[in-house]
Amino acid sequence: xxxxxxxxxxxxxxxxxxxxxxxxxxxxxxxxxxxxxxxxxxxxxxxxxxxxxxxxxxxxxxxxxxxxxxxxxxxxxxxxxxxxxxxxxxxxxxxxxxxxxxxxxxxxxxxxxxxxxxxxxxxxxxxxxxxxxxxxxxxxxxxxxxxxxxxxxxxxxxxxxxxxxxxxxxxxxxxxxxxxxxxxxxxxxxxxxxxxxxxxxxxxxxxxxxxxxxxxxxxxxxxxxxxxxxxxxxxxxxxxxxxxxxxxxxx
Numbered sequence: 001x002x003x004x005x006x007x008x009x010x011x012x013x014x015x016x017x018x019x020x021x022x023x024x025x026x027x028x029x030x031x032x033x034x035x036x037x038x039x040x041x042x043x044x045x046x047x048x049x050x051x052x053x054x055x056x057x058x059x060x061x062x063x064x065x066x067x068x069x070x071x072x073x074x075x076x077x078x079x080x081x082x083x084x085x086x087x088x089x090x091x092x093x094x095x096x097x098x099x100x101x102x103x104x105x106x107x108x109x110x111x112x113x114x115x116x117x118x119x120x121x122x123x124x125x126x127x128x129x130x131x132x133x134x135x136x137x138x139x140x141x142x143x144x145x146x147x148x149x150x151x152x153x154x155x156x157x158x159x160x161x162x163x164x165x166x167x168x169x170x171x172x173x174x175x176x177x178x179x180x181x182x183x184x185x186x187x188x189x190x191x192x193x194x195x196x197x198x199x200x201x202x203x204x205x206x207x208x209x210x211x212x213x214x215x216x217x218x219x220x221x222x223x224x225x226x227x228x229x230x231x232x233x234x235x236x237x238x239x240x241x242x243x244x245x246x247x248x249x250x251x
Contacts (some may be wrong), residue, residue, distance in 0.1 A: 011131045029134050037129065040090040053087070053094030055217060058101055069105045076105065081118040088122025089129075091173035095119070096217050099201055103208025111205035112198065119201070120194045127189055130180025138181050146250060157184040158192050165196025172197075 044050065051057060058065075069076040084098055098118075102111035153160060161179065164170045178187055206222045214220065 004071065033129050033133050037090060040086070041092070043189060044090065044092050050093060052090075053097045055097055055100070055214065058097055058104070059211060059214075062104060065101070065105060077114060080105065081114055081121075084118025085122040087124070088119050088172075089125035091126060091176070094221075095172060096204055099204035100208035100211065100214070100220075102201075103205030104211045105208075108202060108206040108209055111208060112202045115201045115205060116194060116197060117174075119197055120190060123172070123193050124186070124190055126173065126176035127180040127186075128201050130177045153182045153184060157182070157188045161189060161192035162196045165193055168200065174186070 080098075080102060084095075084102075086092075087094055087098060099111070099115050102115045105111065106114055161175070161184070162174045165172075203219060207214060
């Protein structure tokens, strides 16, 4: 595999992939990334923007939001996708409410598509930020202790990621950040993320069409729905389980 480590920088640990990383000789870039993250989260807290991404706020402003969307559809789509990217990239709360809003404003199918675009791009930004800022430090600090984990994740990354995306027990933002610390290929990460979030996005977008009848998010994430997502996540692991079983029978 081709080594993409820039000239003059230290090479990555043995067995690492060719995923580019920012070396320790470029701390300025890492500081800039951390500063952007800090400013984004700080602005969210300082201006109390969380009050705008609550179910009560969405229901209170639904007439105005719907009127604006009907009058300025392309701009509304662009603003919605941009807001979803920022919310996901900065790991801010409100993803479920944003998905409800997508279904309410654009319908269950188009809402799911727009949510998928925003969530995938935002998750990719969070993934890259974690990789560039933290991964080198994690590998230097823990070294050989995480090498087996890295190797296993790299070999079965798609099934692992798809399962993590399908099962709601794993927080979305945490999967973004932890995945950035592994050597999973960016294309694999993006594909598994985009596919894995479709079922959950559709459920919430569909519920958004009945916004007036929803009193809490718990009504959407019922035990039956959560069980169905868990079952889908376990199905995603079936190819991996089958591969391990066949390898054992051959040995």
